[in-house]
Amino acid sequence: MDALLGLIKELPKAFAWLYRRRQDQKAARDLAPYFTYKEVKEKRKLFIETQGQSASPTRQDEPRFTHNYVPREKLIPFFLDKAFDEKKTDGKYYLVLADSGMGKTTFLVNLFVRYNSLFKMNRRFAIRYIPFASGDVFQHIRAIKREEAIDTILLLDAFDEYAGLLPPDEPDGLSDDERFHKVLDELFDAVRDFRDVVITSRTQYFPGQEDDPYELKIPRYSEPGFHSLAKLYLSPFDHSEIDSYLNRKYGVFCWGKKKKARQVVYNSQNLMVRPMLLSHIGDFVDSGKQFHNTFQIYQGLVEAWIERECNKREHNKVNREQLKENLHKYSRLVALKIYEKRKESNVLWLSREDAVEVGVDTGLKDYQMTGQSLLTRDGALKWKFAHKSIFEYFIAKEALENPAFAWELDFTGMDMTQLFCKEQGVVTSLTINYALIRGGQFTMGSPERESDRRDNETLHEVKVSDLAMCRYAVPVADFRRFAEESGYLTDAEKENRSVVWDGKKWTQKEGINWRHDASGTVRPEVEFNHPVLHVSWNDAVAYCNWLTEKRGDGLFRLPTEAEWEYACRAGTVTPFNTGQNLTTGQANYDGNYPYGKNPKGEYRKKTVPVDYFKPNGFGLYNMHGNVWEWCGDWYGEAYYEECRKLGVVTDPRGPKTGSSRVLRGGGWNDDARYCRSAYRDYGDPGYRNSNVGFRLVFVPQFSAAHPAKKE
8 A cells, every 4th residue: 555655656756757858859850950859858857947137237247246236037937928928029030148158059949849738728730940050041941831931930159150150251341349240130021920039149240239129121011110129138147046957966975066056156156147157066076177276167167058059150170279269269358458448447358349359360251259259248249258257267376377467466356367476376576475575774673662682683784675565474275285295294294284384293272273164074273374484494395396497487595683573573673563562462472571661451362363463564474373374585784784784785685604593583492582674583594383384475587685595
């Protein structure tokens, strides 16, 4: 009995499966030769109900933001219940517009199947699907007799892929615009007898204001005037639709893959609103590769986008690979041109003339630049990237490959570029990692009246050249990457996920904060953004040399003692860059021992994140307290006195020899007096301690300042 009841419960599921299979088989027969059964099944299985809107998403730099401004409507119910209603009295021509990869073909296939379903109640019209890429589309249309056409709904897919829009081998004397309108007039003359006509196309082929009805040359039969072409725009996916897609793709039990997919979506939200790119999420999830940051995901998605365009346009493999290369090159050049124009007039678009001129030497034809690239044209006839974040990706890519460009990069209004550069370790004068500090003359040391002053702090005049100093002390995560790649860790030690560098191993220390990272994995907070500890001068120099060779775009080194103090002071002459006092709300030190007669403060007994407190006037964090920082100089007790006798010293680098290296800044377990701007300490090059770390100075390859040589 139980078995029978179980069987009865499963019958609806079995019926639904059989019905869907039967429907897919019928659709595949009706849509042949354009689609196979497998292709129809795939387009139906993962289909998320297409939404439409009256305003073009190209109005926004990122299409996903249009959700905030315009109402949306499900398009298939609109066509089934309104547009194709036999009792309607007006309208028969519909234009569905969207950029590449927004799901125009998938929408038409599902509209066709739904209208032509096994239970098509009260639907007495036939429906036909013809893609413009099928060859002589006009021959296929005219093959349908007039008496059949008046009761046939015609779905015409991808007008932008019609070969007749391209310039012929033999010049026809027409401009692109004239040829376009000639083809359009010919098309509507051919379809004038059909019951309803739905045409899809890329948006840039029909620019103009959203409320422009695009009047046709086809007269109405029942009233004066001419038919118009109603415009509808496919809406980008919103978060709920993306989530529905992932649930449909991975089901209930593949929670691991779904979790990884959601992380990919999180890192590329601007692009995942585009169904074609979202469909590639399986490539990331199933590849086994680790995508550690947003830049890598964008790289994969842009490659997939260009690959799709090339596969649609070129059947010859050699030509296809060449087209891919040309489109990549063109995208880079357009991005640079837009960036250059942005600095002049603060816009993110080009005129058609400029867009074509940029690609003169890329090997692309005009129509490939404007019809097959990553560009789109908005209603104001401006050519721009379909997503602003793609423009920012190509700018970051240029910065990654061109250090001179990176050094001058202006991030204003380009948060994604800043993120990409940070993820890839691109060093620029304006990144959040490095501060470009203009050189100048300052008085180094401390006056005799300064409380807790030491004899080795003799005042003297110093000139410092321009420099780029890291805003933070090197964090554990960065140093661990060096340790793993350079041989500082054994294979066994690499598996140990504890937190603090202690000589040649990683050990867990008390008081470390723990948290969940973006993927849900529990990690110690210090591993992400606390300064690395137990680092000797030799360790720090090894890190600098490794990073210099790994990057290959300049020299990474420790700051000189003069550079360190100049950067710490940031123009101040007081004991601290915060003034006459340093509170534990401004720096991390042992608050039981404040400076002078000031009140006691908090003693945290551990490090804080590298960007925990407000930065100084040069944008540098934690120059006082948290960790002592190694400088490149040998320590000399009387070195300041020697410099004073020389007058103004330019870029001093310390004594030529010595036994100890300079340490500056104070640490998390020190008194406030040891954190003064002028306080000098030192240690053996092999010395390691729980409050010692370091920060970097970067010298670009093309810079004449400070010859690039290793310590």
